[in-house]
Amino acid sequence: MRSRQPVTSRVLVTSASAVCALALATAPGHAAAATSWNATGTVADVVGAHAWGTISAGPSAGTYTVTANIKDTKADSHGARVNLRAACDGSCVTLVSVSASGLDEVRTGSFTLRAPITVQECLTEAGVDYICAEPYTIS
Secondary structure, three states: OOOOOOEEEEEEEEEOOEEEEEEEEOOOOOOOOOEEEEOOOOOOOOOOEEEEEEEEEOOOOOEEEEEEEEEEOOOOOOEEEEEEEEEEOOOEEEEEEEEEOOOOOEEEEEEEEEEEEEEEEEEEEOOEEEEEOOOEEOO
16 A cells, blocks of 8 residues: 655735635645636736636656646737746746737747746737746746
């Protein structure tokens, strides 16, 4: 009979309207249900973009699988982007992003990342970040 591995739970609170509870299994070889995250109502929220997704234990110890969706919510000249930043081997930062352009356009990306992981909504102009909100930690 195998012994059970511990499960780590984390609760992140940034405001009364933005509470994100994550229950993440950290034991290798054990599947964990994906937990939802949403940038709306957090410091990562910017008008014109909507970013949301899921986070779960990754394929190897110390990693997470993050799915990120971005929706362009305004009919204007700006696109929408979600930036995800994560640690990489302690001496650098990994930056990945998903972009969408055009009213109600939605794009999705999936990434394997190391904690801590932050998300940040941005508006883009000609494919370049134009206005970005503050990073919000999801792990």
